[in-house]
Amino acid sequence: MAQSFVEKLQDLNADNSKGELSIERFLTKSEAQFFEKVKKDKLSSAMSIRSHRDSVWGGSYESRSESEYR
Secondary structure, three states: OHHHHHHHHHOOOOOOOOOOOOHHHHHHHHHHHHHHHHHHHHHHHHHHHHHHHHHHHOOOHHHOOHHHHO
16 A cells, blocks of 8 residues: 555646545545455454354354243
């Protein structure tokens, strides 16, 4: 990500600094991509933990009948 930013800065001039190579636009897009990755990683981790828990305890809560919990 940083290398991409540095490469884009080399092409920066007065004309494109307000449009296609706007630093603000680049940072906003990069931040959105970063947090989307964080969200996906957290969801993936949570699903992995849930899958492991279900395999240890013999299935998910939803798959058991209510009579098993009485």
